[in-house]
Amino acid sequence: MASAPDPNRRSERARVAVLEAAIALCREVGFGQLTIEGIAERAGVSKxxxxxxxxxxxxxxxxxxSELVDRIARxxxxxxxxxxxxxxLNTVVAMMNPQEMSPVAALASESQRDPALAAVIRERVILPSIAGFEDRMxxxxxxxxxxxDADLHVALDLFYGPIYHRLVYRLPLHTEEEIRTRVDHVIAGLRAMG
Incomplete structure (x- = not known):
């Protein structure tokens, strides 16, 4: 005898489908063209x-x-x-790839116009990411x-600042080789300060 469907499991499947649809559509059409209707249609759920x-x-x-960052950018x-x-850093660069209208870059851009969104992004994505960085340091x-006695705030800016600089000014993002060079320089600089 088949058991009745678990409504919590069905809701979780729908939630995951919505989140995956939002990422996929944002990559395809960009944040400006992203709609709740489009997400619902792609996810197979109602608005x-x-x-x-x-x-x-x-x-x-x-x-x-937030879930993407937590899953792949630890x-x-x-x-x-x-x-x-x-x-x-290579994971972060890949997530911000402007060639695919990155959802991460879209949120960063939108947060410049929406202070409430910026505050939520800071609390849910940025501060936990910084805490992970500080733990690693x-x-x-x-x-x-x-x-x-290395200043971890300075280290954070040295490691990540160049990525955001390039993103803001729409410059080509770093290659793996360039990232390795910058990482080596930052670590050497931190060691020299000791």
Missing amino acids: KTIYRWWPSKGAVLLDAV HGDTGDLAADMCAQ RSAQRAGQIPV
Whole structure:
């Protein structure tokens, strides 16, 4: 005898379908053309289902990006600081690829016009990412890879600032080789300050 469908499981499937649809559509048409109707159609759910969980397309995309960042852009700790930072920075660059109308870049751009969205992005995506970065840097300090008194705020800006600079001015994003060079320079600079 078949059991009745679990409404929580069905809701989770719908939620995941909506988040995946939002990412895919944003990559295809950009944030400006992204609509709740389009997301609903792609996800195979009603607009009512989406509005039950999210107040706007920005909120849907924020949840989708937040889960994406949490899943693929975590800071690894293999014991090799340079390799770990290269891997993480390459992931960040790939997520911001302007060739595919990046949902991450779209949210960053939209947050410049919407202070409320910027505050939510800061709380849900940026601050947890910074905490992960600081944890990785503290591990490097304990391992003697960088000085214990290295300024982690400066390190954060040195590692990530060039990416956002290029993104803001629509310059080509860094290649893996360029990232490796910058990571080596930042680590050397942090060591020289000790």
